[in-house]
Amino acid sequence: MTTFLIYIVLILGIVALVQLVRVSEISNFLNGDDGIVITDKETNSLSYGLVIFIFGYFAFYAWLVWRFWDILLPDSASEHGVAIDTLFNVNMLVITFVFVVTHLVLAYLVFRYAKTKNKVASFKSHDNTLELIWTTVPTIVLGVLIVYGINTWNSAMRDVPEDSINIELYARQFDWTARYAGKDNILGKANFRMINGTNTLGIISKNSIDSRLAAYDTDIAELEESRTSVFPGGANDEEILDVIALRKKHKGYVMQLKANSEVEDYSVADDDILVKVEFHIPINKPVNFQIRSQDVIHSAYMPHFRAQMNAVPGMMTQFYFTPTITTAEMRTKLGNPEFNYLLFCNKICGTAHYNMQMNIVVESEEDYQKWLSEQPKFYTAGNK
Amino acid sequence: MSGHKESFITKYLFSYDHKMISRQFLLTGTAMAFVGMGMSMLFRLQLSSPGESFWILNFILGDKWAPGGVLDPNMYMSLVTIHGTIMVFFLLTAGLSGTFANLLIPLQIGARDMASGMLNMLSYWFFFGSSVVMICSLFVEAGPASGGWTVYPPLSALPQAMPGSGLGMTLWLVSMSLFIISSLLGGLNYIVTIVNLRTKGMKMTRLPLSIWALFLTAILGVLSFPVLFAAALLLIFDRTFGTSFYLSDIFIAGEALDRTGGSPLLYHHLFWFLGHPEVYIILLPALGLTSEIISTNARKPIFGYRAMIGSLLAIGFLSFIVWGHHMYISGMNPFLGDVFTFTTLLIAIPSAVKVFNYLSTLWQGKIHFTVAMMFAIAMVSTFISGGVTGIILADAALDINLHDTYFVVAHFHIVMGLSAVMAMFAGVYHWFPKMWGRMMNKKLGYIHFWVTFTCAYGVFFPQHIQGLAGLPRRYYSYSEFPMFEGVADIASIVTAFAIVGGLIQFLFLFNLIYSMFRGPKAPQNPWKSNTLEWTTPVEHMHGNWPGELPVVHRWPYDYSNPDHDEDFVPQIVPLKEGEVGDH
Numbered sequence: 001m002t003t004f005l006i007y008i009v010l011i012l013g014i015v016a017l018v019q020l021v022r023v024s025e026i027s028n029f030l031n032g033d034d035g036i037v038i039t040d041k042e043t044n045s046l047s048y049g050l051v052i053f054i055f056g057y058f059a060f061y062a063w064l065v066w067r068f069w070d071i072l073l074p075d076s077a078s079e080h081g082v083a084i085d086t087l088f089n090v091n092m093l094v095i096t097f098v099f100v101v102t103h104l105v106l107a108y109l110v111f112r113y114a115k116t117k118n119k120v121a122s123f124k125s126h127d128n129t130l131e132l133i134w135t136t137v138p139t140i141v142l143g144v145l146i147v148y149g150i151n152t153w154n155s156a157m158r159d160v161p162e163d164s165i166n167i168e169l170y171a172r173q174f175d176w177t178a179r180y181a182g183k184d185n186i187l188g189k190a191n192f193r194m195i196n197g198t199n200t201l202g203i204i205s206k207n208s209i210d211s212r213l214a215a216y217d218t219d220i221a222e223l224e225e226s227r228t229s230v231f232p233g234g235a236n237d238e239e240i241l242d243v244i245a246l247r248k249k250h251k252g253y254v255m256q257l258k259a260n261s262e263v264e265d266y267s268v269a270d271d272d273i274l275v276k277v278e279f280h281i282p283i284n285k286p287v288n289f290q291i292r293s294q295d296v297i298h299s300a301y302m303p304h305f306r307a308q309m310n311a312v313p314g315m316m317t318q319f320y321f322t323p324t325i326t327t328a329e330m331r332t333k334l335g336n337p338e339f340n341y342l343l344f345c346n347k348i349c350g351t352a353h354y355n356m357q358m359n360i361v362v363e364s365e366e367d368y369q370k371w372l373s374e375q376p377k378f379y380t381a382g383n384k
Numbered sequence: 385m386s387g388h389k390e391s392f393i394t395k396y397l398f399s400y401d402h403k404m405i406s407r408q409f410l411l412t413g414t415a416m417a418f419v420g421m422g423m424s425m426l427f428r429l430q431l432s433s434p435g436e437s438f439w440i441l442n443f444i445l446g447d448k449w450a451p452g453g454v455l456d457p458n459m460y461m462s463l464v465t466i467h468g469t470i471m472v473f474f475l476l477t478a479g480l481s482g483t484f485a486n487l488l489i490p491l492q493i494g495a496r497d498m499a500s501g502m503l504n505m506l507s508y509w510f511f512f513g514s515s516v517v518m519i520c521s522l523f524v525e526a527g528p529a530s531g532g533w534t535v536y537p538p539l540s541a542l543p544q545a546m547p548g549s550g551l552g553m554t555l556w557l558v559s560m561s562l563f564i565i566s567s568l569l570g571g572l573n574y575i576v577t578i579v580n581l582r583t584k585g586m587k588m589t590r591l592p593l594s595i596w597a598l599f600l601t602a603i604l605g606v607l608s609f610p611v612l613f614a615a616a617l618l619l620i621f622d623r624t625f626g627t628s629f630y631l632s633d634i635f636i637a638g639e640a641l642d643r644t645g646g647s648p649l650l651y652h653h654l655f656w657f658l659g660h661p662e663v664y665i666i667l668l669p670a671l672g673l674t675s676e677i678i679s680t681n682a683r684k685p686i687f688g689y690r691a692m693i694g695s696l697l698a699i700g701f702l703s704f705i706v707w708g709h710h711m712y713i714s715g716m717n718p719f720l721g722d723v724f725t726f727t728t729l730l731i732a733i734p735s736a737v738k739v740f741n742y743l744s745t746l747w748q749g750k751i752h753f754t755v756a757m758m759f760a761i762a763m764v765s766t767f768i769s770g771g772v773t774g775i776i777l778a779d780a781a782l783d784i785n786l787h788d789t790y791f792v793v794a795h796f797h798i799v800m801g802l803s804a805v806m807a808m809f810a811g812v813y814h815w816f817p818k819m820w821g822r823m824m825n826k827k828l829g830y831i832h833f834w835v836t837f838t839c840a841y842g843v844f845f846p847q848h849i850q851g852l853a854g855l856p857r858r859y860y861s862y863s864e865f866p867m868f869e870g871v872a873d874i875a876s877i878v879t880a881f882a883i884v885g886g887l888i889q890f891l892f893l894f895n896l897i898y899s900m901f902r903g904p905k906a907p908q909n910p911w912k913s914n915t916l917e918w919t920t921p922v923e924h925m926h927g928n929w930p931g932e933l934p935v936v937h938r939w940p941y942d943y944s945n946p947d948h949d950e951d952f953v954p955q956i957v958p959l960k961e962g963e964v965g966d967h
Contacts, residue, residue: 047753088776095776121943127687156784314648315647349539353858
């Protein structure tokens with residue numbers, strides 16, 4: 001019933017509008033307005049309108065900044081973030097200047113040269129000097145911004161400090177795991193074929209290899225068993241055979257890892273520490289995040305630290321920074337005792353993309369060591 | 385060509401006539417735009433009131449996708465994805481280029497029709513087919529494509545990653561393949577026509593800037609769309625034939641996949657190699673149309689005609705070497721951040737030159753504020769507003785914190801959703817008399833203009849602040865994060881403007897349809913413009929001109945030429961004794 005009424009209202013509305021337009025056309029005709037020429041009255045109100053609009057636009061901009069100043073990100077909590085924020089402010093200064101001046105000029109022009117005010121247009125069609133000036137000046141300004149910007153980027157991205165703490169951020173649908181490298185500061189190797197049970201990151205260690213091989217054997221045996229309950233040689237059977245083949249292939253890879261354990265030292269993984277939900281980092285020490293993904297592209301976005309880097313399945317990406325403000329200090333600064341630094345996922349990754357985060361706690365070295373010592377190591381975390 | 389018996393089908397449906405095809409593009413593009421706009425209204429409701437129940441969501445989407453009136457998160461992502469796809473491709477590429485290239489190229493260069501009427505017709509019907517497939521994809525059981533309009537793999541390659549990556553994604557790829565074919569057919573036609581079929585006296589330096597812009601747009605399209613086609617093809621292979629172009633080392637839905645050796649970054653490069661020129665494919669025609677409309681309505685030559693051509697060429701060329709700015713934090717080698725920051729910031733130079741030339745055209749002009757001119761002025765304002773935030777995003781260091789936040793959403797909506805759309809409106813109001821032989825209603829046009837322009841900034845300007853607050857894009861909800869508490873108020877402002885702005889477009893639609901049938905009959909040259917399209921009869925005819933093709937003697941910008949009494953001198957008017965026709 002509601003639907004029907006809605007349609008009736010819409011149809012009647014359109015009919016009414018049609019009639020209104022016809023009435024206005026007839027009244028125009030009676031007034032000698034052909035509907036094409038712009039009358040003086042219209043010209044004046046439109047040009048005033050544009051000027052008022054532009055100033056209204058400025059006012060809207062100013063009001064928004066004033067009203068919502070507090071939700072803008074606070075001062076950056078990382079070393080390179082300071083440089084980025086300064087670069088941002090300089091760029092904003094330049095573009096705000098350009099924005100304001102060009103709009104003021106536009107306002108002036110549409111006002112001053114409305115056809116009611118300027119009866120004959122000039123025929124001046126070009127001015128090569130002007131073209132030179134307004135090509136050269138932007139080139140110089142942009143040249144400065146380019147050099148400044150590139151330098152800032154390079155200092156943020158190059159030369160990972162030697163003494164960085166290595167932390168892996170492992171993304172998957174729909175959570176993050178932070179993996180600490182332990183005392184040796186070397187992260188254990190990992191491979192997606194090793195993912196099994198509690199070894200959710202696929203970390204390679206002597207023990208995890210053995211448990212993975214055992215799990216493959218069990219799995220393959222179960223699959224072979226399941227073949228007895230399907231029609232031999234049929235579609236279901238083929239499917240199971242495909243799965244078995246893939247399991248064997250992956251098992252072969254893991255067996256190769258086992259064989260390599262003569263040469264590779266997988267014990268570096270034993271002291272790795274895995275945490276979820278929240279991870280801690282010490283103040284004033286560089287952290288090098290090594291970022292991986294299990295399934296689709298995610299992105300590690302830590303806005304307070306001016307840090308972001310995609311997590312790409314099949315490769316490792318990295319981003320480093322040095323935190324400069326502890327969580328406690330930031331809470332005082334913002335007057336918000338509930339504040340937490342956050343790691344967001346910032347690349348669309350599926351249904352719960354918007355709900356994939358970790359808290360980040362920045363604290364003193366002692367607090368950090370204490371916290372770290374309380375976290376279970378990979379070796380002990382059920383991966384025997 | 386003229387004088388053959390036409391049926392309804394050969395006249396209105398399967399026409400070879402570029403003027404009919406241009407109207408087909410406009411109407412289909414507009415219809416798709418309303419679908420895309422409707423989608424944005426729906427997801428804006430969720431964004432400003434996360435988790436709240438809206439009767440209209442359930443009414444339109446049903447119990448499956450809006451149970452209890454609350455938008456389903458997967459459908460949210462689908463709406464965002466299809467909204468983006470429709471707006472970028474169906475409205476702003478086909479709707480803008482398709483309409484105006486088809487209408488203006490043969491008319492403004494003095495040709496009977498496009499070089500190939502058959503390819504032109506096919507270009508439209510592939511576009512129509514593509515639209516139908518895209519609309520069909522909305523109705524599949526697991527939902528339409530939902531990986532964002534960029535559909536990055538592995539999310540878009542693996543149906544188990546997201547429901548929309550199943551049949552919905554397959555249909556998206558089919559639709560886009562058809563669309564790419566349409567664009568390529570059109571683009572080739574436009575290039576060949578402009579190069580070969582210019583009438584006598586129509587040197588390249590006497591072409592209106594709209595043609596220069598459409599010419600370069602077609603070249604950009606022909607060079608870049610095939611790369612998207614390649615990207616889509618490899619994605620189809622990964623989805624269907626078990627290849628690993630984009631996939632490696634994936635464990636998903638409890639299974640380790642048998643795909644190794646590929647890289648998602650390959651897709652990024654292939655996609656954005658089109659993706660960036662694509663936005664200039666959208667922007668260049670807008671710039672070209674604006675030049676014509678501003679010049680005609682200011683009764684002044686476009687200032688710096690040659691500089692304008694030069695800057696179009698510069699923008700066109702540079703647009704091919706900036707794609708990496710979409711990938712600064714994708715994991716590609718950081719050195720590329722240096723390279724692309726450099727090239728991307730350079731593109732601001734010719735863009736600035738164009739803005740200065742538009743302003744100089746207004747200076748000492750005699751401005752007629754037609755509805756088209758109002759939209760052209762709005763185009764200049766929004767181009768400045770959106771362009772300057774591009775300078776921020778071009779900088780790799782600044783992109784670190786702003787990538788994939790609402791700051792980016794604000795930037796691209798202001799340059800594309802506002803600037804290019806304003807130009808498209810301007811084009812429709814200005815060339816409607818040529819397309820339908822009637823005038824659109826002026827008063828309705830002004831109302832449409834003021835409400836649209838106001839709501840436009842009302843919707844997108846506040847989003848800069850959301851982005852600077854760190855709000856990621858494509859988030860179904862942000863109420864999980866106390867840090868985004870302040871964002872809710874902004875989101876409400878945005879939605880309010882969006883709803884009003886969206887509704888007023890129906891007034892435009894009404895004006896369009898009403899005027900097609902009942903608008904006052906147009907004179908031959910209502911805007912007293914110099915270009916050749918206004919020398920054809922008001923009633924459309926195949927072959928455009930009865931009798932001989934026009935001969936061109938001068939450039940198109942002789943407005944307020946002191947050597948003439950009239951304040952305009954059409955291109956066909958022969959030169960006087962000692963007069964110079966080129967500038």
